[in-house]
Amino acid sequence: MEIVIKLSQFLLSLSLLIILHELGHFIPAKLFKTRVEKFYLFFDVKYSLFKKKIGETEYGIGWLPLGGYVKISGMIDESMDKEQMALPPQPWEFRSKPAWQRLIIMLGGVTVNFILAFIIYIGMAYAYGDSYIANSDLKDGLNIESQAMIKAGFKTGDKIISIDGEPLEKIDNDLNIKLVMAKKVLINRNGIQKEINMPIDFADQRKEEGVPPASMRIPFYINDIPAESVNKNLKAHDVLIALNGQEAKYMDQAKAILLNNKNKTITATIIRDQKQLETQVNVSKDGKLGVQVGALDEKLLAKLGYYKVTDKKYSFLESIPAGLEKGKDKLFGYGKQLKMIFNPETKAYKQVGGFHAIYNVFPDTWSWEVFWSITAILSIMLGVMNLLPIPALDGGHVMFLLFEIVSGKKPSDKFLENAQMVGFVLLISLLLFANGNDIYKAIVGK
Template sequence: MEDLSKIFVSFFQWISSVQFLQLICSLSILVVLHELGHFIPAKLFKTKVERFFLFFDPKFALWSKKIGETVYGIGWLPLGGYVKIAGMIDESMDTEQLKQEPQPWEFRSKPAWQKLIIMLGGVFVNAILAILIFTGILMYWGESILPLKEAKYGISVSETAEKIGLMAGDKIVKIGDVTPQTINEAAKELVLADVGSKIVVNRDENLVEIVVTEAQKKLIFGSKDKKALIEKRVPALIGKIVSNSPAHKAGLQEGDEIVSIDMEEIAAFDQVPDYLTKNKPKEVEVTLRRNSEIITKPIALDAKGILGIYPMDDYQLEKENIFNYQNKKYTSLSEAIPAGYAKAKDILMVQLRSFKLMFNKETEAYKQAGSIFSITKAFAPVWDWHSFWSLTGMLSVVLAFFNLLPIPGLDGGHAMFALYEMIVGKPAPQKFMEIVQTIGIVFLLGLMLLSFGWDGYKAINETLGNKM
């Protein structure tokens, strides 16, 4: 019983209230605008829209009001939203109306090209929204980029990255046919690299090649590392000290450089936690460089065996001239819109490559799939507008991509029927569309339940300490 309670606590500790609030705000923006993409052309083509809902409303709605011929409302299940268009076979499977003679204001009475525009309106809005969001981010915050060639300390690696053959301090040269320009691009390419492609790194001024195998891909997608696969490696400069931590009590200061621990030389910050994890000492002797002075301090560690220090963040590293960042703020739409489009396109390309990997059983990429809980975890645990809009822009691209898939029940499935009608000159048989729609909805519901179950399974394994 105690384990069961821990499971539930662990599952809901996956997400903070701030993360959940950000998810609801993001989904509200994306869903309302997506549905408006259907609603507006439907109205322009004089098609009756019976319902317009943010979130689903099985059994009851949190709020609803009829204005004109349409009922507007907010459901309680934040898994999407919908517009119910008269005379259309949709996920409601309400076919009573279809037994009557077609009316001019019904979807089924409209020309195929109008049906196609109505169905693709949501995808179009999400694509444009993503571009506008990234354009706004670039104009308001700009972007700070550390070129890979400026990452002079190389990369810091996770346990999984070590297992596939990378080492701390390596400098990424090439991954497959791609020469990454930033650490983030290199990390993305490592995940998406095709089996058989080569990872070329500069290791101690020697070029080393690592051939990507299915076993390595399986390691990456099955990883439970809390640390990113690779990150830029930073010097052992203290950026932040936790209050009342062993480091704080010993008198360590922000800006101190750790030279050695127990006489073992420290060249980069990632060596500090590695040393403590490997040796599990109860007390350490830390040698520091403070300005030009060398100081040695004995420090008793806490029960968790940590010092309580963090490395310098990007702002501190740039201020100390450790790295040469490239900062750019876009001041004109003529600059920002193409850059925003490029970012949206890059996310779409990543999505396409990831989707392909999902169907490779050997790589087990499907293990990275998740439900709305996994999406919630992607938001920052504290409210951060830059992070919020960046993730909302990415989700807008993902929403457009998945809705375009030719699966009955999705916009792409409806568009497929409209295209069939345009080519053949008549709509597909109603009974056939009803059957296919039912199959599509059952398939989508099955995927949704599977994703919820997978998230639950991961939460249980995290709690009980089992290996997946």
């Protein structure tokens, strides 16, 4: 069932993005009276799953889910329809339209992608609000388990003041993305400020890690007591706060104390039913209590005095600037990620993934909030990638159109055909590389 849910979210998101992107080309083409021969979701190599001609346009669904397309008459695109291009230009063809109209048609897809992302973020701000912990309320710093972070110079308990000169105001899901892309991080350690220069290949150093760069310090919360446990005096929902007379407010503190008291019986101070009490616990030879630990929800963490969670709700008008700001941050953040990928020194290109990586981003339980969040960032990614000045992408067409507008000279059809072929080969190479990375990671298990 989990596979069905993940696949459903993946296909729904992909289909939505493809249809709206191609609609961004379709609408201005129609407005400028340019003939659109085909409008397809997915590619119809050899045959279609569905097709229906309405007016001059054939609408359909292909069998190869690698994207979609609109075939515009008189345009040199992936169809490489040389026979049509060899005929005299017709008034309804793309090549017969003024350069400014052709430019609008080509920019339509990415424009829709960016508008969609901002609309989603505005809608999410209105529907879900914002939930975060203010950085100023993080009294005891962050938990650092990542070996790459430790190697860079971080320690558990560090408080991050700023990342690349930008003050860190709140702890949320974007923190770790910012850390991976950071060049300099200013921290506060035991009242002393220290600047840490991040390794240029930090992203590559983290490739085998299963933990985030930084996380919230959480209490030692007992979720369940297995039948074989020797500590029957402990109960589910107990929260450890001290061990052997030492503070154990957080999981990392408790683990360190237990490792120093292997094969011993020590005193544990716990909170049970909102009351504090002491009990004796037996520590195993590997420094464990033989219990199942779990995570507390934000409300209970706040009630126990660990963190103050800020839940911010927005009115419809307030959600507009909040969503626009979120969209802007995501757009610039993805731009930084792309810059890292194209910089060989970072080795971030090794982490590039294909369709399997995108599929794995979706959770195996249905959540509209998560679905829309992922769809929004995928829309930004699709828009930015399509703007790259590579022939066969929208950005390649835009590049040649801008040259034509500035110089007044239109590149020859032969030149555009050759450029399209080069771009197509480059795109296939990038596609093979990204999906090859997925296959490699699946084989080696990393």
